[in-house]
Amino acid sequence: MSHQRPDGVTPSQTVGPYFKYGLTPNGEYAWNDAFTNNLVTPDTSGERIRVEGKVYDGDGAVVPDSMLEIWQADAQGRFCDPQDKRALPNSSFKGFGRVGTDAGGGYAFDTIKPGQVADPDGKPQAPHIVLAVFARGMLLHLYTRIYFDDEASNASDPVLALVPADRRATLIARRKADSGNAVYTLDIHLQGDNETVFFDV
Amino acid sequence: MTLQYPLQSLAAHPARLSPAYRSTLKRAPTKPLIPMRHTLSELTGPVYGHETVREHDNDLTIQHKSEPLGERIIVHGHVLDEDGRGVPNVLVELWQANACGRYIHVVDQHPAPLDPNFTGAGRTQSDATGYYKFITIKPGAYPWGNHHNAWRPAHIHFSVFGHSFISRLVTQMYFPGDPLFPFDPIFNSVTDEKARARMISSFDLENTKPEWALCYRFDIVLRGRYATPMETK
Ligand SMILES: [Fe+2]
Numbered sequence: 453m454s455h456q457r458p459d460g461v462t463p464s465q466t467v468g469p470y471f472k473y474g475l476t477p478n479g480e481y482a483w484n485d486a487f488t489n490n491l492v493t494p495d496t497s498g499e500r501i502r503v504e505g506k507v508y509d510g511d512g513a514v515v516p517d518s519m520l521e522i523w524q525a526d527a528q529g530r531f532c533d534p535q536d537k538r539a540l541p542n543s544s545f546k547g548f549g550r551v552g553t554d555a556g557g558g559y560a561f562d563t564i565k566p567g568q569v570a571d572p573d574g575k576p577q578a579p580h581i582v583l584a585v586f587a588r589g590m591l592l593h594l595y596t597r598i599y600f601d602d603e604a605s606n607a608s609d610p611v612l613a614l615v616p617a618d619r620r621a622t623l624i625a626r627r628k629a630d631s632g633n634a635v636y637t638l639d640i641h642l643q644g645d646n647e648t649v650f651f652d653v
Numbered sequence: 654m655t656l657q658y659p660l661q662s663l664a665a666h667p668a669r670l671s672p673a674y675r676s677t678l679k680r681a682p683t684k685p686l687i688p689m690r691h692t693l694s695e696l697t698g699p700v701y702g703h704e705t706v707r708e709h710d711n712d713l714t715i716q717h718k719s720e721p722l723g724e725r726i727i728v729h730g731h732v733l734d735e736d737g738r739g740v741p742n743v744l745v746e747l748w749q750a751n752a753c754g755r756y757i758h759v760v761d762q763h764p765a766p767l768d769p770n771f772t773g774a775g776r777t778q779s780d781a782t783g784y785y786k787f788i789t790i791k792p793g794a795y796p797w798g799n800h801h802n803a804w805r806p807a808h809i810h811f812s813v814f815g816h817s818f819i820s821r822l823v824t825q826m827y828f829p830g831d832p833l834f835p836f837d838p839i840f841n842s843v844t845d846e847k848a849r850a851r852m853i854s855s856f857d858l859e860n861t862k863p864e865w866a867l868c869y870r871f872d873i874v875l876r877g878r879y880a881t882p883m884e885t886k
Contacts, residue, residue: 455733455737457736457737458737458872458874459847460662460665460735460847460851461822461851461874461876462665462822462851462873463665463667463843463852464667464822465667465824465825465839465842465843465852466674466839468825470748470750470756471748473748473757473772473774474748474773474774475748475812481757481772482716482717483772483774486701486705486706486744486746486776509679509680510680510683513679515680523697523698523699523818525693525694531693531694531697533699546700547699569692570693572691572692577692582695582818587680588680589674589676589677589681590669591667591669591671591674591677591839592663592666592669593821593823594669594686597694611689614687614689642679642680642681642682643681650686651688651689652660652689653658653689653695653819
């Protein structure tokens with residue numbers, strides 16, 4: 453079925469300050485969550501990890517009203533999407549998560565370390581998670597990536613290579629030395645000296 | 654991969670820094686975004702199980718003991734790609750203020766009553782043709798602190814997924830003929846008049862239900878197109 457050809461996409465508008473009860477109610481409102489910040493299912497293979505951090509604005513103040521969404525491959529580098537022909541039909545690992553930042557601007561995702569995914573030339577990318585940031589004051593969400601500081605393949609990642617060396621650290625989550633479980637931290641800075649690298653995709 | 658996502662499509666969106674909307678000043682990036690080629694990570698996207706959307710999740714008027722106050726409306730349309738083809742099986746979420754312009758969100762404390770029979774959240778999945786439908790009530794306009802006597806035109810917030818993570822869209826649907834349009838910096842952050850018009854629903858008399866509810870049509874056009882031109886118009 454085909455409609456009249458639209459004259460363009462529907463423009464983006466801010467998610468605003470009041471999305472929580474609809475998109476990230478987390479038990480605080482009379483509505484259920486379509487998605488949570490825990491991507492791990494019992495049959496998921498791979499290393500269990502937590503990625504956590506805070507979101508900051510241009511004044512260095514925490515952002516308590518942002519929403520973060522992540523999308524990632526499984527431990528073998530496959531996406532749970534029929535467009536990825538290698539996807540395993542029997543895995544319940546969906547690879548998508550959503551969280552609203554808390555009063556202190558904090559977020560956390562419980563997931564698994566993704567495997568390597570090829571770039572358009574077939575060259576392996578370092579393990580990464582794609583992150584979208586939504587908030588009041590953001591008329592169009594931003595895309596960035598989460599890499600991991602204990603991955604040697606970061607050195608040859610074709611996307612990291614596009615980023616000026618002095619800004620790459622804004623994309624690389626650091627593994628906490630003192631954690632028994634694998635906990636990585638990465639803060640998101642919307643502006644400032646450590647402004648996170650965002651991608652034009 | 655069968656989908657393409659040209660960057661030119663993004664021109665319709667607002668500038669991230671739109672100073673008339675004051676909150677953008679401290680939240681828009683100051684450094685240029687870095688261009689990159691789309692990889693499988695960008696070109697794939699989540700798929701939902703049937704557990705994500707429950708029956709009646711698209712009817713915001715039957716979530717409580719009684720019906721909410723306000724003007725009952727039907728909001729329907731198609732999720733489309735840039736060639737006008739329906740985008741099937743994608744998740745459409747919405748949230749909105751009640752008929753008095755009040756959100757149940759704890760941060761909204763402006764002096765208008767809450768409605769115990771209205772949460773204001775819904776979701777549905779587009780069907781095989783991209784069609785979706787909600788039943789809700791018409792939200793009221795509400796004040797906000799952006800500038801003196803600032804009021805948002807009545808709107809419904811929409812969140813839509815396409816077939817890739819980069820076709821993700823969060824937007825707001827407006828109602829035709831709203832007198833607040835010229836004064837709203839969020840609406841006017843979209844500088845192209847034709848693009849602004851795509852955020853305004855149209856009154857749909859044909860699908861208005863006699864004795865029951867007015868109907869508004871809102872087609873949502875997502876970034877991307879199928880690369881294989883199978884259909885001729
Ligand atoms: Fe709103």
